[in-house]
Amino acid sequence: MIDPVTLIVALIGASTPILLAAIGELVVEKSGVLNLGVEGMMIIGAICGFMTAVNIGFSWSGFVAGAAGGAILSVVFAFLTQFLLSNQVATGLALTLFGLGLAALLGEAYSGISPPLTPDLFPQTLQEGSAISSIIFGHDPVIYLSLGLVAAVWYVLQHTRAGLILRAVGENHDAAHALGYRVVRIRCLAIIFGGACAGLGGAYLSLVRVPSWTEGMTAGAGWIALAIVVFASWRPWRALLGAYLFGGIAALQLRLQASDITVPVVLLDMSPYIVTIVVLVLMSSNRVRATLNAPAALGKVFHASG
Amino acid sequence: MLRLEKRPAPARGWIIGAPILAVLLTMVAGGLMFALLGKDPAESIRVIFWDPLFDDRFAGFSRPQLLVKAGPLILIAIGLSLGFRAGIWNIGAEGQYIIGAICGAGFGLAFFPSENPLIFPGMIIAGALGGWAWAMIPAILRTRFRTNEILVSLLLVYVAEAILATAATGFLRNPDGAGFPGSRNLARHPGTDNPEIFAGTGVHWGVMTAFIAVIAACVLLNRHILGYQIKLAGQAPRAARFAGVNAARLIILCLGISGAVAGMAGLFEVAGPAGQISIDFNSGYGFTAIIVAFLGRLHPVGILLAGLLMALTFIGGELAQLMLGVPAPAIQAFQGMLLFFLLALDVLSNYQVRIGYRTAA
Numbered sequence: 106m107i108d109p110v111t112l113i114v115a116l117i118g119a120s121t122p123i124l125l126a127a128i129g130e131l132v133v134e135k136s137g138v139l140n141l142g143v144e145g146m147m148i149i150g151a152i153c154g155f156m157t158a159v160n161i162g163f164s165w166s167g168f169v170a171g172a173a174g175g176a177i178l179s180v181v182f183a184f185l186t187q188f189l190l191s192n193q194v195a196t197g198l199a200l201t202l203f204g205l206g207l208a209a210l211l212g213e214a215y216s217g218i219s220p221p222l223t224p225d226l227f228p229q230t231l232q233e234g235s236a237i238s239s240i241i242f243g244h245d246p247v248i249y250l251s252l253g254l255v256a257a258v259w260y261v262l263q264h265t266r267a268g269l270i271l272r273a274v275g276e277n278h279d280a281a282h283a284l285g286y287r288v289v290r291i292r293c294l295a296i297i298f299g300g301a302c303a304g305l306g307g308a309y310l311s312l313v314r315v316p317s318w319t320e321g322m323t324a325g326a327g328w329i330a331l332a333i334v335v336f337a338s339w340r341p342w343r344a345l346l347g348a349y350l351f352g353g354i355a356a357l358q359l360r361l362q363a364s365d366i367t368v369p370v371v372l373l374d375m376s377p378y379i380v381t382i383v384v385l386v387l388m389s390s391n392r393v394r395a396t397l398n399a400p401a402a403l404g405k406v407f408h409a410s411g
Numbered sequence: 412m413l414r415l416e417k418r419p420a421p422a423r424g425w426i427i428g429a430p431i432l433a434v435l436l437t438m439v440a441g442g443l444m445f446a447l448l449g450k451d452p453a454e455s456i457r458v459i460f461w462d463p464l465f466d467d468r469f470a471g472f473s474r475p476q477l478l479v480k481a482g483p484l485i486l487i488a489i490g491l492s493l494g495f496r497a498g499i500w501n502i503g504a505e506g507q508y509i510i511g512a513i514c515g516a517g518f519g520l521a522f523f524p525s526e527n528p529l530i531f532p533g534m535i536i537a538g539a540l541g542g543w544a545w546a547m548i549p550a551i552l553r554t555r556f557r558t559n560e561i562l563v564s565l566l567l568v569y570v571a572e573a574i575l576a577t578a579a580t581g582f583l584r585n586p587d588g589a590g591f592p593g594s595r596n597l598a599r600h601p602g603t604d605n606p607e608i609f610a611g612t613g614v615h616w617g618v619m620t621a622f623i624a625v626i627a628a629c630v631l632l633n634r635h636i637l638g639y640q641i642k643l644a645g646q647a648p649r650a651a652r653f654a655g656v657n658a659a660r661l662i663i664l665c666l667g668i669s670g671a672v673a674g675m676a677g678l679f680e681v682a683g684p685a686g687q688i689s690i691d692f693n694s695g696y697g698f699t700a701i702i703v704a705f706l707g708r709l710h711p712v713g714i715l716l717a718g719l720l721m722a723l724t725f726i727g728g729e730l731a732q733l734m735l736g737v738p739a740p741a742i743q744a745f746q747g748m749l750l751f752f753l754l755a756l757d758v759l760s761n762y763q764v765r766i767g768y769r770t771a772a
Contacts, residue, residue, distance in 0.1 A: 141561065181751065190415065190762065191754040194500055194561065198701060199754060203747025209740030320740070325569045332562050371577040375570040382552075382563050390556040408417065408762075 110236045112356055114243055119359075120352025121251050122147070122306040122314060126330035127337070127344045128251070128258055129302025134334055135262060136295035137275035137402035141197025142182055144327025145204020146300050147307035150175040152208040154308025155220055155318045164223040167312050168247060168305055175304015176297050178204055183296040187289045190406050205321060215318045223247070223313050247309050252345075254302070259341035271295060275400035278407040288407050303327065325378065332381045336388050338398035347384070354380050415762040425760035430706055430713070433752035434720065440752070441745045450735050458734055459727030459742075473726050475613030479684050480725050482618035483508075483676040485718035487700035489624040490669030492709040493631075497644040499665045503549065503564030504673040505697025506571035507542035511674020512681040513578050514541025516594060516688050519603035520583060523595060526602035534603065534678055535616075542674015543667050545571065550666035554659040560666065568697070579690045598686035605683035617679025621718075624672060628711040641665065673697060695743075699725075702750045721746065 126143050133140050153174030158167025182200050185191045226249060227242040262268040271291060274281045278288045310326065311318050329351060337343035358373045438460070442452030463473035487504050494501045501507075515538030522530050549563040583594040597603040605615050632638035644651040644661055652658065676696065685692040703721050707713030728742030758764075 185751065185755050189755045189758040191757055195705060195750075196754050198502060199747060199750040202698060202702065203744060203751060206740050206743030206745070206747050210738055210744050213738050213740070325566065328562060328565050332566070335559065335562070369577075371573050371581075374576070375573040378566045378569045382558075382566055385562060386552055386556045386558045389558045408415065 110239060112353075112360060113240050115356040115360070116349060116353045117240075117244060117248060118314060118352075119355045120348040121248050122310040123326055123330045123333060123351060124345060124348035125247075125251050125254070125306030125309065126303040126327055127333040127348055128254055128341060129299035129306075130330055131334050131337065131339060131341060131344055132258060132262075132271070132302075133295050133299035134403055135275045135339060135400055136271050136292050137278055137400050137405065137407075138186065138292050138296055139193045139197065139404040140179070140182055140200070140296060140299060141194060141331065142178070142200025142204065142327075143197075143299075143303050143330050144323055144325070145201035145208075146175040146178050146303035147204075147310070147327045147330075148208040148321070148323045149178045149204045150304025150307030151311035151322060152212045152215070152307075152318060153304065155215060155311040156211065158220045158308075158312055159215065159218055162221055164221045164312050165246075167220065168308050171308025171312075172301040172305040175307065176301040179296050179300020179303075182300070183293040186406075187293055187296075190408055193404050193406070201327070209320045212318050212320065216320070218317065220312045220316050245313060247305070247313065255341050255345045262341065272400070275402055278402045278405070282407070282409055288409070292407075303330070306330070329377065329381050332385050336384050338388070339400065340398075350384075351377065351381065414765045415758065416765055418761060418763055421760045422763075425756075426708060429756040429760055430708065430717070430753060433706075433749060433756050436752045436756075437745065437749040440748050444741065444744065444748075445737060448737065448741065450731075450737055455731055455735060455737060458731045459724060462734075463723060463726045463730055469730060473730070475607075475611060476726050477719060477722050478613040478618050479615070480722035481718040482615070482621045483680055483696045484700050484703045484721055485715055486617065486621040486624050486676040486679075487669075487673045487697060488703035488707065488714045488718060489621070489628045489711060490672035491700055492704045492707070492711070492714060493628065493641055494665035494669050495645075495704055496632075496709050497641040497661055497665055498648065499662050500561045501546060501549070501564050501666050501669045502561055502701060503546075503566075503568045503697070504669065504700055505693060505695065506564070506568035507545045507670040507673035508677035508680075508697045509568075509571040509575050509693050510545040510677070511538040511542035511671075512677030512692070513575065513583070513688060514538055514674065515678030516597060516681050517578075517583060519597055519682065520595060523603075524600070526600075528602065530602045531605070531616075531682070534682060535675060538674045538678025539671040540674070542677065543671040545674070546666045546670020547663075550663050553666075554662055560662070564666075572693075575688070575693070576690050579688050583688050585687075592690055594688035596687045597682045598684075603682060605679050615679065615683045617676060617683060620672075620675060620679065622715075625711045625715050632711065637664070673700075699746060702746055705750060706753055724749075 126147055130140065130143055150171035154167035154171025157170035158164050178200060182196055185196045186193050223245045225244060226246045262272065270286055274286060274288050274291050282288050307323060310323060315322060333344055333347040333351065336347040355377050358376050361368055362370060362373050438456050442456050445455040446452045462469055464470055491501055491504055515534040518537035519530055519534045545567065548567060549560040552558040552563055553560040580592045585593060585595045605617065608614050640656045640661060643654065644656055681688055681692060699721060703714060703717045707717035724742060724746060731737040732739055
């Protein structure tokens with residue numbers, strides 16, 4: 106039988122890497138840039154975080170290093186798309202291909218090692234007691250950080266001047282440029298933020314979720330994060346909902362494989378990807394909703410000609 | 412202060428020059444990477460790019476391998492380039508390649524142990540249909556529901572890999588294989604094999620098909636209305652709409668063609684060099700073909716050359732692994748770098764670089 110409380114705790118853990126990557130990508134896309142390199146930045150974050158945590162011995166150092174690794178890789182993307190005006194789709198793909206190769210190269214000596222443990226934020230006594238308290242208090246700091254990040258992104262985008270400028274750049278870069286905003290600089294900052302979030306998500310995957318290093322361990326998580334941004338219609342809280350929905354399916358799927366309910370393994374293995382596709386179809390089939398919410402300048406190259 | 416000025420039309424010289432410069436820059440950056448790995452950079456580059464072709468000890472083995480590896484890359488990249496030109500991003504060729512291989516192999520194995528000469532052509536058709544059907548999923552979702560084809564085609568790669576795992580361990584497993592995963596060997600069974608056509612050259616039917624695809628793509632793009640529509644839709648989508656180009660039809664056609672050729676490439680691979688359906692027979696050709704398509708400037712002849720170059724890095728990479736102990740993933744990073752440099756240098760063909768601030772005209 107599947108215990109609902111452990112399932113919810115597992116769900117939150119399974120969703121967090123994707124949530125982190127998705128919230129970062131959401132900010133990037135809000136600024137009008139489509140970075141398809143999430144998968145590459147995640148896996149670089151996963152290996153950078155893993156290497157650092159194993160060598161230094163503290164998991165928090167791994168999270169910092171993972172975020173830094175993702176951010177550094179995203180700088181390459183920012184440079185190519187913002188200064189050399191390259192095609193964003195192709196450059197994002199290049200980032201993913203390069204990231205997967207580089208991560209495999211860096212991680213050659215690190216498979217089969219266990220990383221240092223990431224302790225829970227709250228003491229054990231708080232977690233025990235009722236089902237509610239283990240759901241609220243039974244997590245590591247990164248999970249709370251990810252929730253805080255969602256709230257912060259929502260607040261900044263909706264209620265601050267900086268958020269308004271970022272959205273203006275994403276809706277119409279020419280108008281924003283004419284108003285005197287530094288389109289390229291704002292976009293670069295957004296891209297680097299997205300890279301750091303994806304890297305942190307990757308580090309969470311290798312340090313807490315799995316926890317070990319295997320080649321290609323992100324297994325499409327970055328692509329699912331991209332899909333969740335579409336699902337969320339570029340709204341932070343909806344991204345949280347989407348990520349937890351997805352995490353629920355992933356957690357349930359793993360539990361079903363372990364239990365003796367006879368569902369073919371192949372169906373369970375492919376279920377997260379199929380559900381993502383189905384959700385994408387449902388979200389995009391409504392034309393008004395799909396076109397109204399997408400940042401108008403998404404994926405377009407900005408070149409200040411005047 | 413450097414300033415970019417848009418050119419009215421892409422510079423002809425740079426269209427050819429940029430890929431060559433990108434390859435040279437990748438050699439420099441790659442050499443740096445090999446140096447960081449503690450290998451002699453000059454020797455590494457020589458082992459990768461020179462020894463497979465001209466070293467007496469290796470050339471005899473490596474030269475045929477060049478075409479074996481370039482065949483699927485060129486075939487897939489030609490299909491992808493049509494869509495990329497029209498702004499239709501099929502990045503799930505790897506999935507179409509896997510499904511094509513499974514369908515084609517399944518067709519061949521269904522008639523086992525018959526050695527009828529019609530089985531192999533049937534396998535090719537089944538492979539093409541399999542890849543086509545797999546590509547139709549993103550195509551129909553895109554045209555009916557406006558779902559992003561980039562994400563769907565990519566996510567389907569993971570679904571295809573799950574199906575491949577079941578095929579190799581379940582429904583296509585060799586019944587005489589003592590329970591080991593993997594199908595019967597297609598390459599060692601007359602009737603289902605994809606043999607070398609000219610001994611010692613590495614040319615099998617897939618390589619022939621790749622050459623035919625290059626010619627067909629040249630004709631299509633230069634002499635056929637569909638090719639014109641593809642180019643128009645990519646360069647000026649609004650103009651294409653006014654000119655009556657049916658965008659949905661173009662999406663179905665581009666994704667369908669790229670899926671079908673990727674499926675065929677998968678079948679040729681599984682019936683030839685790979686030999687059997689196994690959990691990991693696919694070696695990432697579907698993803699590398701994306702690099703090949705861009706490196707070849709989405710031009711058929713360019714793709715032909717790019718495919719050969721990329722195949723050389725595969726073979727040279729294996730040789731470097733053997734001779735110098737360069738880790739296998741280094742080659743993948745190396746190929747990724749090549750794509751970066753290529754995209755970065757694109758700026759030179761589309762923009763003019765000027766020094767100094769604009770003076771009042």
